[in-house]
Amino acid sequence: xxxxxxxxxxxxxxxAGKSTVLAELFRGRGxxxxxxxxxxxxxxPGEADGVNYHFITADRFRQMINEDAFLxxxxxxxxxxxxxxxPVDAALAAGKDAILEIEVQGAKxxxxxxxxxxxIFIIPPSWEELERRLVDRGTDTPEKIQKRLLRAxxxxxxxxxYDYIVLNDTVDKAAxxxxxxxxxxxxxxxxRIDRFLER
Amino acid sequence: xxxxxxxxxxxxxxxAGKSTVLAELFRGRGxxxxxxxxxxxxxxPGEADGVNYHFITADRFRQMINEDAFLxxxxxxxxxxxxxxxPVDAALAAGKDAILEIEVQGAKxxxxxxxxxxxIFIIPPSWEELERRLVDRGTDTPEKIQKRLLRAxxxxxxxxxYDYIVLNDTVDKAAxxxxxxxxxxxxxxxxRIDRFLER
Numbered sequence: 001x002x003x004x005x006x007x008x009x010x011x012x013x014x015x016a017g018k019s020t021v022l023a024e025l026f027r028g029r030g031x032x033x034x035x036x037x038x039x040x041x042x043x044x045p046g047e048a049d050g051v052n053y054h055f056i057t058a059d060r061f062r063q064m065i066n067e068d069a070f071l072x073x074x075x076x077x078x079x080x081x082x083x084x085x086x087p088v089d090a091a092l093a094a095g096k097d098a099i100l101e102i103e104v105q106g107a108k109x110x111x112x113x114x115x116x117x118x119x120i121f122i123i124p125p126s127w128e129e130l131e132r133r134l135v136d137r138g139t140d141t142p143e144k145i146q147k148r149l150l151r152a153x154x155x156x157x158x159x160x161x162y163d164y165i166v167l168n169d170t171v172d173k174a175a176x177x178x179x180x181x182x183x184x185x186x187x188x189x190x191x192r193i194d195r196f197l198e199r
Numbered sequence: 200x201x202x203x204x205x206x207x208x209x210x211x212x213x214x215a216g217k218s219t220v221l222a223e224l225f226r227g228r229g230x231x232x233x234x235x236x237x238x239x240x241x242x243x244p245g246e247a248d249g250v251n252y253h254f255i256t257a258d259r260f261r262q263m264i265n266e267d268a269f270l271x272x273x274x275x276x277x278x279x280x281x282x283x284x285x286p287v288d289a290a291l292a293a294g295k296d297a298i299l300e301i302e303v304q305g306a307k308x309x310x311x312x313x314x315x316x317x318x319i320f321i322i323p324p325s326w327e328e329l330e331r332r333l334v335d336r337g338t339d340t341p342e343k344i345q346k347r348l349l350r351a352x353x354x355x356x357x358x359x360x361y362d363y364i365v366l367n368d369t370v371d372k373a374a375x376x377x378x379x380x381x382x383x384x385x386x387x388x389x390x391r392i393d394r395f396l397e398r
Contacts, residue, residue, distance in 0.1 A: 120386075121388070123391075156392070159388060159392055160388060160392060161388075162388050163387070163388065164383065164386040164387060164388060165386055165387075165388050165391040165392060166386055167386075167391065176382070177382065177383075177386050179379070180378070180379040180380075180382035180383045180386070181379075181383040181386060183375070183376065183379035183383075184363065184376075184379045184380045184382075184383035184384070185383070187319075187363040187364060187365055187366075187376050187379070187380060188362075188363060188364075189320070189358060189359060189360075189361050189362065189363060189364050192322075192364040192366065193355070193358055193359060193364060
Protein backbone atom coordinates (compact mmCIF):
# COMPACT_ATOMS: atom_id res chain seq x y z
CA UNK A 1 0.00 0.00 0.00
CA UNK A 2 1.18 3.51 -0.66
CA UNK A 3 1.95 5.95 2.14
CA UNK A 4 -0.94 8.29 1.38
CA UNK A 5 -4.48 7.26 0.59
CA UNK A 6 -6.41 7.76 -2.61
CA UNK A 7 -9.87 9.10 -3.37
CA UNK A 8 -12.28 6.57 -4.87
CA UNK A 9 -15.48 8.04 -6.25
CA UNK A 10 -18.31 5.50 -6.26
CA UNK A 11 -21.31 6.58 -8.32
CA UNK A 12 -24.10 4.80 -10.13
CA UNK A 13 -27.84 4.92 -10.68
CA UNK A 14 -30.35 4.73 -7.87
CA UNK A 15 -31.11 1.03 -7.41
CA ALA A 16 -27.65 -0.17 -8.46
CA GLY A 17 -26.96 -1.15 -4.86
CA LYS A 18 -24.09 1.21 -4.02
CA SER A 19 -24.77 1.32 -0.26
CA THR A 20 -25.07 -2.45 0.11
CA VAL A 21 -21.89 -3.13 -1.83
CA LEU A 22 -19.98 -0.47 0.12
CA ALA A 23 -21.21 -1.86 3.45
CA GLU A 24 -19.74 -5.22 2.39
CA LEU A 25 -16.49 -3.56 1.26
CA PHE A 26 -16.05 -1.77 4.59
CA ARG A 27 -16.42 -4.88 6.77
CA GLY A 28 -13.20 -5.20 8.76
CA ARG A 29 -11.39 -2.56 6.72
CA GLY A 30 -9.98 0.02 9.12
CA UNK A 31 -7.78 1.33 6.32
CA UNK A 32 -10.80 2.81 4.51
CA UNK A 33 -12.57 6.08 5.23
CA UNK A 34 -16.23 6.56 4.36
CA UNK A 35 -16.97 10.18 3.54
CA UNK A 36 -20.10 11.36 5.38
CA UNK A 37 -21.96 14.17 3.59
CA UNK A 38 -23.15 17.37 5.22
CA UNK A 39 -26.78 18.40 4.71
CA UNK A 40 -29.14 21.19 5.67
CA UNK A 41 -32.16 18.90 5.78
CA UNK A 42 -33.62 17.67 9.07
CA UNK A 43 -32.65 14.23 10.38
CA UNK A 44 -35.21 11.52 9.69
CA PRO A 45 -36.19 9.11 12.47
CA GLY A 46 -33.28 6.79 13.14
CA GLU A 47 -30.66 8.98 11.46
CA ALA A 48 -27.67 9.96 13.59
CA ASP A 49 -25.53 13.08 13.19
CA GLY A 50 -22.07 12.19 11.88
CA VAL A 51 -23.19 8.71 10.81
CA ASN A 52 -25.81 9.15 8.09
CA TYR A 53 -25.05 12.82 7.58
CA HIS A 54 -23.47 15.77 9.28
CA PHE A 55 -26.63 17.79 9.96
CA ILE A 56 -25.75 21.47 9.73
CA THR A 57 -27.61 24.77 9.44
CA ALA A 58 -28.05 26.69 6.20
CA ASP A 59 -25.84 29.42 7.68
CA ARG A 60 -23.05 26.96 8.35
CA PHE A 61 -23.46 25.47 4.87
CA ARG A 62 -23.15 28.94 3.30
CA GLN A 63 -20.08 29.63 5.41
CA MET A 64 -18.48 26.36 4.27
CA ILE A 65 -19.13 27.24 0.62
CA ASN A 66 -17.45 30.61 1.17
CA GLU A 67 -14.48 28.84 2.77
CA ASP A 68 -14.25 26.41 -0.19
CA ALA A 69 -14.70 23.66 2.37
CA PHE A 70 -16.59 21.26 0.07
CA LEU A 71 -15.24 18.88 -2.56
CA UNK A 72 -18.70 19.03 -4.14
CA UNK A 73 -22.11 20.34 -3.19
CA UNK A 74 -25.61 20.47 -4.66
CA UNK A 75 -29.20 21.37 -3.96
CA UNK A 76 -31.81 18.61 -4.04
CA UNK A 77 -35.52 19.27 -3.44
CA UNK A 78 -34.79 22.46 -1.51
CA UNK A 79 -32.09 20.98 0.71
CA UNK A 80 -28.33 21.27 0.36
CA UNK A 81 -25.82 18.43 0.40
CA UNK A 82 -22.03 18.53 0.29
CA UNK A 83 -18.84 16.49 0.79
CA UNK A 84 -16.66 18.21 3.41
CA UNK A 85 -13.07 18.48 2.23
CA UNK A 86 -11.25 18.42 5.58
CA PRO A 87 -12.11 14.88 6.81
CA VAL A 88 -11.23 13.45 3.38
CA ASP A 89 -7.82 15.13 3.38
CA ALA A 90 -7.17 14.03 6.97
CA ALA A 91 -7.95 10.42 6.00
CA LEU A 92 -5.68 10.57 2.94
CA ALA A 93 -2.84 12.01 5.04
CA ALA A 94 -3.30 9.15 7.51
CA GLY A 95 -2.82 6.67 4.65
CA LYS A 96 -6.49 5.74 4.37
CA ASP A 97 -8.37 5.49 1.10
CA ALA A 98 -11.38 7.82 1.06
CA ILE A 99 -14.53 6.36 -0.46
CA LEU A 100 -17.00 8.96 -1.75
CA GLU A 101 -20.46 7.57 -2.46
CA ILE A 102 -21.90 10.41 -4.50
CA GLU A 103 -24.15 11.37 -7.39
CA VAL A 104 -22.88 11.66 -10.94
CA GLN A 105 -23.00 15.48 -10.85
CA GLY A 106 -21.09 15.57 -7.56
CA ALA A 107 -18.56 13.13 -9.00
CA LYS A 108 -17.82 15.62 -11.78
CA UNK A 109 -17.16 18.38 -9.27
CA UNK A 110 -14.82 16.20 -7.21
CA UNK A 111 -12.94 15.02 -10.29
CA UNK A 112 -12.46 18.62 -11.48
CA UNK A 113 -10.81 19.45 -8.14
CA UNK A 114 -9.01 16.13 -7.65
CA UNK A 115 -8.13 14.66 -11.05
CA UNK A 116 -6.15 11.90 -9.31
CA UNK A 117 -9.42 10.49 -7.93
CA UNK A 118 -10.35 7.05 -9.28
CA UNK A 119 -13.90 6.87 -10.62
CA ILE A 120 -15.95 3.71 -10.23
CA PHE A 121 -19.45 3.34 -11.61
CA ILE A 122 -21.65 0.64 -10.08
CA ILE A 123 -24.27 -0.85 -12.39
CA PRO A 124 -26.94 -3.48 -11.91
CA PRO A 125 -26.62 -6.65 -14.01
CA SER A 126 -29.34 -5.49 -16.44
CA TRP A 127 -32.03 -2.87 -17.00
CA GLU A 128 -34.69 -5.43 -16.10
CA GLU A 129 -32.98 -6.13 -12.78
CA LEU A 130 -32.67 -2.40 -12.06
CA GLU A 131 -36.41 -1.94 -12.63
CA ARG A 132 -37.19 -4.99 -10.48
CA ARG A 133 -35.07 -3.59 -7.61
CA LEU A 134 -36.75 -0.19 -7.78
CA VAL A 135 -40.19 -1.83 -7.79
CA ASP A 136 -39.27 -4.19 -4.91
CA ARG A 137 -38.06 -1.25 -2.83
CA GLY A 138 -41.68 -0.15 -2.78
CA THR A 139 -40.89 3.49 -2.07
CA ASP A 140 -41.59 5.00 -5.49
CA THR A 141 -44.65 5.41 -7.69
CA PRO A 142 -44.54 3.76 -11.16
CA GLU A 143 -44.03 7.23 -12.70
CA LYS A 144 -41.09 7.94 -10.39
CA ILE A 145 -39.57 4.54 -11.20
CA GLN A 146 -39.77 5.27 -14.94
CA LYS A 147 -38.12 8.64 -14.27
CA ARG A 148 -35.33 6.94 -12.30
CA LEU A 149 -34.79 4.43 -15.13
CA LEU A 150 -34.52 7.23 -17.67
CA ARG A 151 -32.11 9.11 -15.43
CA ALA A 152 -30.05 5.90 -15.08
CA UNK A 153 -29.69 5.76 -18.89
CA UNK A 154 -28.59 9.39 -18.98
CA UNK A 155 -26.08 8.81 -16.16
CA UNK A 156 -24.68 5.73 -17.83
CA UNK A 157 -23.51 7.95 -20.68
CA UNK A 158 -21.28 9.67 -18.08
CA UNK A 159 -19.84 6.31 -17.08
CA UNK A 160 -17.79 6.31 -20.30
CA UNK A 161 -15.46 8.80 -18.62
CA TYR A 162 -15.00 6.63 -15.55
CA ASP A 163 -12.09 4.30 -14.85
CA TYR A 164 -14.02 1.22 -13.83
CA ILE A 165 -17.47 -0.32 -13.96
CA VAL A 166 -18.40 -2.68 -11.15
CA LEU A 167 -21.21 -5.04 -12.01
CA ASN A 168 -23.46 -5.58 -9.00
CA ASP A 169 -24.65 -9.04 -9.90
CA THR A 170 -24.13 -10.35 -6.38
CA VAL A 171 -23.00 -8.15 -3.50
CA ASP A 172 -20.02 -10.39 -2.67
CA LYS A 173 -18.72 -10.36 -6.22
CA ALA A 174 -19.17 -6.61 -6.55
CA ALA A 175 -17.36 -6.01 -3.24
CA UNK A 176 -14.53 -8.29 -4.39
CA UNK A 177 -14.23 -6.28 -7.58
CA UNK A 178 -14.03 -3.07 -5.55
CA UNK A 179 -11.33 -4.59 -3.33
CA UNK A 180 -9.34 -5.64 -6.41
CA UNK A 181 -9.62 -2.13 -7.90
CA UNK A 182 -8.43 -0.48 -4.66
CA UNK A 183 -5.51 -2.87 -4.40
CA UNK A 184 -4.54 -2.59 -8.07
CA UNK A 185 -4.62 1.21 -7.93
CA UNK A 186 -2.03 1.09 -5.16
CA UNK A 187 0.26 -0.79 -7.59
CA UNK A 188 0.25 2.13 -10.05
CA UNK A 189 3.71 2.94 -11.36
CA UNK A 190 3.58 6.60 -10.40
CA UNK A 191 2.98 5.71 -6.75
CA ARG A 192 5.72 3.16 -6.48
CA ILE A 193 8.62 3.93 -8.74
CA ASP A 194 9.99 6.95 -6.93
CA ARG A 195 9.81 5.25 -3.57
CA PHE A 196 11.85 2.37 -5.00
CA LEU A 197 14.38 4.61 -6.72
CA GLU A 198 15.00 6.50 -3.48
CA ARG A 199 16.18 3.39 -1.69
CA UNK B 200 -14.80 -11.36 -16.36
CA UNK B 201 -14.96 -10.13 -19.94
CA UNK B 202 -15.74 -12.43 -22.84
CA UNK B 203 -12.27 -12.24 -24.38
CA UNK B 204 -9.00 -12.42 -22.49
CA UNK B 205 -6.34 -9.77 -22.14
CA UNK B 206 -2.58 -9.79 -22.58
CA UNK B 207 -0.60 -9.12 -19.41
CA UNK B 208 3.09 -8.46 -19.93
CA UNK B 209 5.13 -9.34 -16.85
CA UNK B 210 8.68 -8.01 -16.95
CA UNK B 211 11.26 -7.08 -14.38
CA UNK B 212 14.95 -7.45 -13.58
CA UNK B 213 16.65 -10.80 -13.22
CA UNK B 214 16.37 -11.72 -9.54
CA ALA B 215 13.03 -9.93 -9.00
CA GLY B 216 11.36 -13.33 -8.69
CA LYS B 217 9.05 -13.26 -11.72
CA SER B 218 8.88 -17.04 -12.17
CA THR B 219 8.16 -17.78 -8.51
CA VAL B 220 5.41 -15.17 -8.30
CA LEU B 221 3.83 -16.38 -11.55
CA ALA B 222 3.91 -20.01 -10.38
CA GLU B 223 1.94 -18.88 -7.32
CA LEU B 224 -0.48 -16.85 -9.49
CA PHE B 225 -1.18 -19.84 -11.76
CA ARG B 226 -2.07 -22.26 -8.96
CA GLY B 227 -5.63 -23.42 -9.62
CA ARG B 228 -6.23 -20.82 -12.31
CA GLY B 229 -7.48 -22.59 -15.43
CA UNK B 230 -8.60 -19.24 -16.81
CA UNK B 231 -5.00 -18.13 -17.33
CA UNK B 232 -2.67 -19.00 -20.20
CA UNK B 233 1.10 -19.01 -19.74
CA UNK B 234 2.85 -18.12 -22.98
CA UNK B 235 5.70 -20.58 -23.67
CA UNK B 236 8.52 -19.09 -25.75
CA UNK B 237 10.06 -20.71 -28.80
CA UNK B 238 13.86 -21.01 -28.95
CA UNK B 239 16.56 -22.31 -31.26
CA UNK B 240 18.83 -23.34 -28.39
CA UNK B 241 19.19 -26.97 -27.35
CA UNK B 242 17.13 -28.27 -24.41
CA UNK B 243 19.05 -28.44 -21.14
CA PRO B 244 18.76 -31.57 -18.97
CA GLY B 245 15.28 -31.68 -17.44
CA GLU B 246 13.74 -29.23 -19.90
CA ALA B 247 10.68 -30.46 -21.80
CA ASP B 248 9.50 -29.32 -25.21
CA GLY B 249 6.32 -27.28 -24.93
CA VAL B 250 6.76 -26.79 -21.18
CA ASN B 251 9.94 -24.77 -20.67
CA TYR B 252 10.24 -23.81 -24.32
CA HIS B 253 9.09 -24.82 -27.74
CA PHE B 254 12.41 -26.12 -29.09
CA ILE B 255 12.54 -25.38 -32.82
CA THR B 256 15.17 -25.28 -35.57
CA ALA B 257 16.77 -22.10 -36.89
CA ASP B 258 15.01 -22.78 -40.22
CA ARG B 259 11.63 -22.94 -38.54
CA PHE B 260 12.43 -19.80 -36.54
CA ARG B 261 13.32 -17.92 -39.73
CA GLN B 262 10.14 -19.14 -41.38
CA MET B 263 8.07 -17.92 -38.40
CA ILE B 264 9.71 -14.49 -38.61
CA ASN B 265 8.80 -14.35 -42.31
CA GLU B 266 5.22 -15.29 -41.47
CA ASP B 267 5.07 -12.57 -38.79
CA ALA B 268 4.26 -15.38 -36.35
CA PHE B 269 5.97 -13.79 -33.31
CA LEU B 270 4.69 -11.11 -30.96
CA UNK B 271 8.34 -10.44 -30.14
CA UNK B 272 11.68 -12.09 -30.78
CA UNK B 273 15.32 -11.51 -29.93
CA UNK B 274 18.80 -13.02 -30.10
CA UNK B 275 20.59 -13.80 -26.85
CA UNK B 276 24.12 -15.24 -26.77
CA UNK B 277 23.80 -16.69 -30.25
CA UNK B 278 20.38 -18.27 -29.74
CA UNK B 279 16.98 -16.97 -30.80
CA UNK B 280 13.90 -16.61 -28.61
CA UNK B 281 10.39 -15.57 -29.51
CA UNK B 282 6.78 -15.42 -28.32
CA UNK B 283 4.54 -17.30 -30.81
CA UNK B 284 1.48 -15.25 -31.68
CA UNK B 285 -0.99 -18.04 -32.48
CA PRO B 286 -1.31 -19.72 -29.04
CA VAL B 287 -1.73 -16.31 -27.40
CA ASP B 288 -4.54 -15.33 -29.76
CA ALA B 289 -6.21 -18.73 -29.31
CA ALA B 290 -6.14 -18.28 -25.54
CA LEU B 291 -7.58 -14.74 -25.76
CA ALA B 292 -10.37 -15.95 -28.05
CA ALA B 293 -11.18 -18.68 -25.51
CA GLY B 294 -11.60 -16.00 -22.84
CA LYS B 295 -8.31 -16.69 -21.09
CA ASP B 296 -5.87 -14.01 -20.02
CA ALA B 297 -2.45 -14.53 -21.59
CA ILE B 298 0.51 -13.95 -19.29
CA LEU B 299 3.76 -13.12 -21.09
CA GLU B 300 6.83 -13.39 -18.88
CA ILE B 301 9.34 -11.54 -21.04
CA GLU B 302 12.34 -9.24 -21.09
CA VAL B 303 11.99 -5.47 -21.17
CA GLN B 304 13.01 -5.29 -24.85
CA GLY B 305 10.52 -7.99 -25.81
CA ALA B 306 7.84 -6.17 -23.82
CA LYS B 307 8.38 -3.10 -26.01
CA UNK B 308 7.87 -5.15 -29.16
CA UNK B 309 4.67 -6.74 -27.85
CA UNK B 310 3.28 -3.40 -26.71
CA UNK B 311 3.98 -1.86 -30.13
CA UNK B 312 1.88 -4.61 -31.74
CA UNK B 313 -0.74 -4.89 -28.98
CA UNK B 314 -1.17 -1.50 -27.29
CA UNK B 315 -4.09 -2.91 -25.30
CA UNK B 316 -1.65 -5.16 -23.41
CA UNK B 317 -1.32 -4.36 -19.71
CA UNK B 318 2.25 -3.95 -18.57
CA ILE B 319 3.34 -5.06 -15.11
CA PHE B 320 6.85 -4.62 -13.78
CA ILE B 321 7.93 -6.84 -10.90
CA ILE B 322 10.54 -5.38 -8.58
CA PRO B 323 12.30 -6.70 -5.52
CA PRO B 324 11.67 -4.83 -2.24
CA SER B 325 15.07 -3.08 -2.43
CA TRP B 326 18.36 -2.98 -4.30
CA GLU B 327 20.06 -4.69 -1.35
CA GLU B 328 17.53 -7.53 -1.50
CA LEU B 329 18.00 -7.87 -5.27
CA GLU B 330 21.75 -8.18 -4.81
CA ARG B 331 21.27 -10.69 -1.98
CA ARG B 332 19.00 -12.84 -4.17
CA LEU B 333 21.45 -12.83 -7.06
CA VAL B 334 24.29 -13.80 -4.71
CA ASP B 335 22.23 -16.53 -3.01
CA ARG B 336 21.35 -18.03 -6.40
CA GLY B 337 25.05 -18.90 -6.67
CA THR B 338 25.01 -19.09 -10.47
CA ASP B 339 26.79 -15.83 -11.33
CA THR B 340 30.26 -14.45 -10.75
CA PRO B 341 30.52 -11.20 -8.71
CA GLU B 342 31.25 -9.31 -11.96
CA LYS B 343 28.14 -10.76 -13.61
CA ILE B 344 26.05 -9.86 -10.56
CA GLN B 345 27.23 -6.25 -10.72
CA LYS B 346 26.36 -6.21 -14.42
CA ARG B 347 22.87 -7.56 -13.67
CA LEU B 348 22.36 -4.89 -10.99
CA LEU B 349 23.37 -2.15 -13.42
CA ARG B 350 21.05 -3.58 -16.07
CA ALA B 351 18.25 -3.66 -13.48
CA UNK B 352 18.70 0.09 -12.90
CA UNK B 353 18.58 0.73 -16.64
CA UNK B 354 15.46 -1.43 -17.02
CA UNK B 355 13.75 0.29 -14.12
CA UNK B 356 13.82 3.50 -16.15
CA UNK B 357 11.56 1.68 -18.64
CA UNK B 358 9.15 0.78 -15.85
CA UNK B 359 7.92 4.40 -15.87
CA UNK B 360 5.98 3.55 -19.02
CA TYR B 361 4.34 0.53 -17.43
CA ASP B 362 0.86 0.39 -15.91
CA TYR B 363 1.70 -1.32 -12.64
CA ILE B 364 4.60 -2.15 -10.38
CA VAL B 365 4.28 -5.27 -8.26
CA LEU B 366 6.53 -5.32 -5.25
CA ASN B 367 7.87 -8.81 -4.63
CA ASP B 368 8.34 -8.50 -0.89
CA THR B 369 6.75 -11.86 -0.22
CA VAL B 370 5.59 -14.23 -2.99
CA ASP B 371 2.05 -14.47 -1.58
CA LYS B 372 1.61 -10.70 -1.41
CA ALA B 373 3.03 -10.21 -4.90
CA ALA B 374 0.73 -12.92 -6.32
CA UNK B 375 -2.25 -11.28 -4.60
CA UNK B 376 -1.33 -7.96 -6.19
CA UNK B 377 -1.18 -9.64 -9.61
CA UNK B 378 -4.59 -11.24 -9.03
CA UNK B 379 -6.04 -7.85 -8.05
CA UNK B 380 -4.59 -6.22 -11.17
CA UNK B 381 -6.01 -8.92 -13.46
CA UNK B 382 -9.41 -8.64 -11.84
CA UNK B 383 -9.46 -4.83 -11.82
CA UNK B 384 -8.48 -4.70 -15.50
CA UNK B 385 -11.56 -6.74 -16.31
CA UNK B 386 -13.65 -3.98 -14.69
CA UNK B 387 -12.40 -1.38 -17.18
CA UNK B 388 -15.17 0.80 -18.56
CA UNK B 389 -14.36 0.13 -22.21
CA UNK B 390 -14.81 -3.62 -21.69
CA ARG B 391 -18.09 -3.39 -19.86
CA ILE B 392 -20.14 -0.44 -20.94
CA ASP B 393 -21.10 -1.61 -24.41
CA ARG B 394 -22.09 -5.03 -23.17
CA PHE B 395 -24.41 -3.39 -20.66
CA LEU B 396 -25.88 -0.91 -23.13
CA GLU B 397 -26.71 -3.74 -25.54
CA ARG B 398 -29.00 -5.42 -23.04
